[in-house]
Amino acid sequence: MNSKTYKRIGEFILLEKLNSGGMGEVWLAKSVGAFNVSRFVAIKMTLNHLQGVKAAQLFMDEAKLAINLQHNNIVSVYDFKVEKGKFYLVMEYVHGTSLQQLLEKRKGTDQSRLPLPIIIFIIREIALGLDYAHHCTDRWSQKPLQLIHRDISPQNVLISYEGNVKIIDFGIAKSKDKIEQTGDGIIKGNCSYMSPEQASGQPLDLTSDLFSLGIILWELVANDRLFYAEDLYATLKNAREANVPDIRQFNPTVPAEIVRIIHKTLSVDRNARYRVGRDLAKDLTSFLSQEFASFTQNDFAIFMKSSFATEEKEISEKIKTYAEVINSGWKIAEEDDEAQNNEPAEITIELIEGISADEASNKAIDLKSLLVGQEAFSAQKKPVPSEQPKKTKVPIHVLLKRAADLLLKSVFIFIVIAIIYFVFFKIAMR
Numbered sequence: 001m002n003s004k005t006y007k008r009i010g011e012f013i014l015l016e017k018l019n020s021g022g023m024g025e026v027w028l029a030k031s032v033g034a035f036n037v038s039r040f041v042a043i044k045m046t047l048n049h050l051q052g053v054k055a056a057q058l059f060m061d062e063a064k065l066a067i068n069l070q071h072n073n074i075v076s077v078y079d080f081k082v083e084k085g086k087f088y089l090v091m092e093y094v095h096g097t098s099l100q101q102l103l104e105k106r107k108g109t110d111q112s113r114l115p116l117p118i119i120i121f122i123i124r125e126i127a128l129g130l131d132y133a134h135h136c137t138d139r140w141s142q143k144p145l146q147l148i149h150r151d152i153s154p155q156n157v158l159i160s161y162e163g164n165v166k167i168i169d170f171g172i173a174k175s176k177d178k179i180e181q182t183g184d185g186i187i188k189g190n191c192s193y194m195s196p197e198q199a200s201g202q203p204l205d206l207t208s209d210l211f212s213l214g215i216i217l218w219e220l221v222a223n224d225r226l227f228y229a230e231d232l233y234a235t236l237k238n239a240r241e242a243n244v245p246d247i248r249q250f251n252p253t254v255p256a257e258i259v260r261i262i263h264k265t266l267s268v269d270r271n272a273r274y275r276v277g278r279d280l281a282k283d284l285t286s287f288l289s290q291e292f293a294s295f296t297q298n299d300f301a302i303f304m305k306s307s308f309a310t311e312e313k314e315i316s317e318k319i320k321t322y323a324e325v326i327n328s329g330w331k332i333a334e335e336d337d338e339a340q341n342n343e344p345a346e347i348t349i350e351l352i353e354g355i356s357a358d359e360a361s362n363k364a365i366d367l368k369s370l371l372v373g374q375e376a377f378s379a380q381k382k383p384v385p386s387e388q389p390k391k392t393k394v395p396i397h398v399l400l401k402r403a404a405d406l407l408l409k410s411v412f413i414f415i416v417i418a419i420i421y422f423v424f425f426k427i428a429m430r
């Protein structure tokens with residue numbers, strides 16, 4: 001018998017840890033809805049040492065902002081929840097990798113530099129996502145959020161194997177209102193992708209995110225790092241000074257239009273930069289259609305799939321197995337509902353060999369009950385024959401109440417009959 005133990009949080013089964021970041025852990029998870037209709041999600045939860053009001057506040061800020069954002073180039077946040085003191089975000093799961101991982105994979109190979117149309121495609125998609133976030137309004141009040149991401153870096157860009165590019169991690173993003181309330185001056189985020197004003201702790205506008213995107217563009221085209229230095233302070237100093245070497249020294253083949261776009265994006269003078277992301281996206285789209293007219297997202301998907309063939313196969317196979325969890329032939333063996341140290345509770349799911357489809361679907365409903373609550377689960381443990389009406393034991397106080405009701409009704413009917421009889425008798429006697 002095959003058996004595996006999974007942790008769970010709320011209604012979600014945590015299947016596999018995808019990554020641990022500064023703010024928390026990110027898990028591939030699965031929720032189980034009615035009739036075993038389930039979906040995969042990514043769950044980002046606070047680390048144990050980050051628990052408390054401050055971490056909760058950061059998470060809440062991320063949730064409140066990100067929940068407003070619905071765009072193809074931004075990872076959707078579905079929900080923000082708390083379970084046994086742990087805060088977590090429920091997000092769209094991106095079946096793919098981060099831009100950082102894509103770069104690491106190619107590092108040291110003879111194809112370490114990404115092909116130009118792919119670079120331009122990725123940057124264009126991020127620019128579109130940023131443009132949307134920058135101009136997004138609060139869903140309820142319709143007030144512009146004037147959101148600035150403040151941590152645009154290759155770690156915070158996910159790319160699916162289907163060629164979708166998505167911005168994640170609005171953890172330190174702030175709307176303009178928030179900046180005014182809290183005051184700026186605290187430096188957070190990845191220093192090597194900071195605009196000079198951000199590295200100096202000055203107030204930011206949306207062009208700061210576009211500058212960060214410009215750094216990514218420069219690095220991808222140059223196949224080198226721009227401000228990064230071994231030492232954090234040296235990195236910060238580079239970012240503050242923002243001396244941008246001529247890209248052609250690093251890549252002599254770069255077309256003049258891309259040199260122009262890079263210079264405009266990385267201008268220290270905010271007024272000389274692109275004012276909005278869609279303007280940058282527009283220039284990149286024109287370049288793509290002129291120079292690489294036949295390049296489409298499908299080509300990018302083919303590139304991603306061939307670059308990550310092994311990884312994609314591995315994770316797809318795992319996902320297939322995870323889809324089977326409770327779908328067919330899996331059952332819960334035991335449950336540890338009392339989570340210790342705020343750790344998510346654990347459930348053990350066993351593969352029963354030779355189980356029938358019907359039995360399997362009953363097991364799935366068992367799990368649903370477990371996830372809904374212990375009470376429902378206990379009821380499920382004692383199977384009830386489905387065809388026969390359920391025999392219910394009626395408590396004594398209910399029986400007494402029913403008897404009293406019956407007695408009252410009888411007395412009432414007797415009085416009514418007596419009155420009628422009396423009236424008739426009187427009339428007859430006259």
Ligand SMILES: Nc1ncnc2c1ncn2[C@@H]1O[C@H](COP(=O)(O)OP(=O)(O)O)[C@@H](O)[C@H]1O
Binds near residue numbers: 156
């Ligand atoms: N929705 C998601 N789908 C798949 N992987 C994700 C998702 N969100 C985050 N990850 C993985 O987790 C990593 C860290 O996520 P992130 O939100 O940036 O956390 P942190 O705030 O710790 O930086 C990402 O680089 C990525 O590898």
Ligand SMILES: [Mg+2]
Binds near residue numbers: 155
């Ligand atoms: Mg991150």
